[in-house]
Amino acid sequence: MNGARTPLRSFLRSVGSVFFKDWRSELRTRYAVSALLMFVVTTISIILFSLGSEGASPDALSGMLWVVVFFAAMSGLSRTFVMEEERGTTLTLQLLAPPGAVFFGKLLFNLVLVTGLNAVTVLLYAAFINGFVIRTMSIFVVTVILGSMGFAAAATVIAAIIARANTKGTLYPVLSFPIVLPLLLSVIEATRKASEGAFFGEAAGEFQLLISYTVVVVVASSMLFEYIWKD
């Protein structure tokens, strides 16, 4: 064999390898990034054309931002597992890496992807949508970070489930909606507070919910993943 290994170091190396495999693959193929960017640009353009010169209320604009993020994330984040299934490399991953390492490696990749996506979406949205103003930046930044973590956590496990189904494309948003609904309601509410200029403490309830949601989804997913993944 190849030298003594501690289980933790071996596991972390496995997680890192899954992540870097996906990362380098994405850099070469631009598969998920292209799909996500096209979706964001198209959706913001449609919102822009439909609003015209008329403004919309901060509530509506906060909601629309997260609608863009939700559907963009749902169109791109499933690629991590669907791509393995389409290329026939699911068995290869099952053979090489422990299920936990696959889950956390893919989760890490989705987290990087959705954080980048959210940053681009927010910048484009703020630049082009009239009336979208953030008065409490700290609330908004924390909301985007926690929202990204929650989206990545939910999207990863749902992608693993739907990758085995025949109707991958349609099943993903349908299955995702009820699962990410608590997350969506919290980020929309927190964004509304940020745009109204609320104090940071006033969004504490939303932040607690977002953190709890992410922790629960990650813990439950890591426990269930082996059963989803193996047979």
Place this chain on the structure above:
Amino acid sequence: MNGRVRLVGEGLRKEYDRRTVFRGVEFSVSSGETLLITGRNGSGKSTLVKIICGVLTPGGGTLSLTSDQDDFPRDERGLIGLVSPYLQMFEEFSAVENLSIAMGMRGLRFDPRAADALLERVAIFPRRHDPVRTYSSGMKQRVKYAFALIHTPPVLVLDEPMSNLDGEGVAIVRTVMAEQRGHGILVVATNDLSDIDAHERRVDLNERR
């Protein structure tokens, strides 16, 4: 090293949608021995191979891989190498990158010199930095051998070992099989008995339905 290893299957059974693929599969094979798995198409050869590799859970029975060494690792991912037609490489990566990924995912350290030596051995060395998607099917099969051997597994599992290989490739595989028998367990699933020079144990899945 792993000492003398032993692979034992007892009462293995598998069903798909209430259809029994096989049942009552028994075998015991030790280092230096070869287990031959035969059976007609659809008899479950590949299913049994996947169970041995730990990627499929049996419907019943037990499978164990043990060693006479105390520090024998318990995770079968570092202990088994698989070559099969349904095992796909990561085609956007080169042969060397695939070996690096395989070692990393197994939680092992990658040695580029060992990888080069292995790719030289399976006659892929001159194309080792090209993406695997540009390889012919025979070259991909050779990379699969490097993929399966890079961590020097005590158990090497070959499903249809000669598929897509030319004369040179067949000769390489025969050497690989002989070497594996010298230090570990060889498991071969095939219907073509000319693929294999000798075997000590045999499971005929036609008799296990």
